[in-house]
Amino acid sequence: xxxxxxxxxxxxxxxxxxxxxxxxxxxxxxxxxxxxxxxxxxxxxxxxxxxxxxxxxxxxxxxxxxxxxxxxxxxxxxxxxxxxxxxxxxxxxxxxxxxxxxxxxxxxxxxxxxxxxxxxxxxxxxxxxxxxxxxxxxxxxxxxxxxxxxxxxxxxxxxxxxxxxxxxxxxxxxxxxxxxxxxxxxxxxxxxxxxxxxxxxxxxxxxxxxxxxxxxxxxxxxxxxxxxxxxxxxxxxxxxxxxxxxxxxxxxxxx
Numbered sequence: 001x002x003x004x005x006x007x008x009x010x011x012x013x014x015x016x017x018x019x020x021x022x023x024x025x026x027x028x029x030x031x032x033x034x035x036x037x038x039x040x041x042x043x044x045x046x047x048x049x050x051x052x053x054x055x056x057x058x059x060x061x062x063x064x065x066x067x068x069x070x071x072x073x074x075x076x077x078x079x080x081x082x083x084x085x086x087x088x089x090x091x092x093x094x095x096x097x098x099x100x101x102x103x104x105x106x107x108x109x110x111x112x113x114x115x116x117x118x119x120x121x122x123x124x125x126x127x128x129x130x131x132x133x134x135x136x137x138x139x140x141x142x143x144x145x146x147x148x149x150x151x152x153x154x155x156x157x158x159x160x161x162x163x164x165x166x167x168x169x170x171x172x173x174x175x176x177x178x179x180x181x182x183x184x185x186x187x188x189x190x191x192x193x194x195x196x197x198x199x200x201x202x203x204x205x206x207x208x209x210x211x212x213x214x215x216x217x218x219x220x221x222x223x224x225x226x227x228x229x230x231x232x233x234x235x236x237x238x239x240x241x242x243x244x245x246x247x248x249x250x251x252x253x254x255x
């Protein structure tokens with residue numbers, strides 16, 4: 001309300017002054033137009049520079065995207081699958097973005113090179129997929145990166161990044177087995193009577209435990225014989241190499 005009369009007065013003053021000085025100063029007209037241009041140019045800038053402050057003061061909605069990928073875990077082995085689900089939200093309202101978009105997912109190595117790339121359909125703010133890790137991949141840290149076309153226009157700072165670990169751990173049992181190929185495996189079978197004793201001629205509960213050289217429970221099948229080779233009972237260990245049977249020992253002894 002105050003700026004408009006002020007601009008009018010300035011224009012009128014500078015125009016009158018430029019006209020009076022034209023006769024004595026040949027560049028008076030140029031000064032007049034420079035003054036007019038400066039007033040018309042800086043006034044709109046001052047006006048529009050206040051608009052973001054007005055938006056924030058009025059609480060108006062400013063939309064920006066947020067992308068998140070939820071993975072099934074963070075440590076993997078060569079040959080595993082990385083299962084994930086993607087969520088694309090409005091950063092202020094936390095509502096899913098509507099419509100259908102393209103979702104770009106990359107698995108980057110430690111040098112930042114994409115070794116696997118996928119393009120998925122992001123439908124109404126959600127998508128899901130998996131990445132197959134190659135069997136020949138080396139151990140190390142890898143980055144799962146995801147973005148949309150809109151985020152690509154804003155720059156990589158707007159992308160989703162998550163560090164995943166791929167490791168190769170050799171199984172200790174496999175090492176033992178490989179080092180002793182060609183040699184019959186050693187199996188230890190323990191018979192554990194309930195109460196610590198077997199009662200001859202009585203029905204007893206007998207626990208059985210079978211382990212290999214590394215102490216790991218294994219599945220075996222066996223028979224309990226008398227001293228004369230007669231089969232009295234049989235067993236088969238399953239979970240962690242254990243089994244339980246009901247057994248009535250004879251007075252002649254058990255072999």
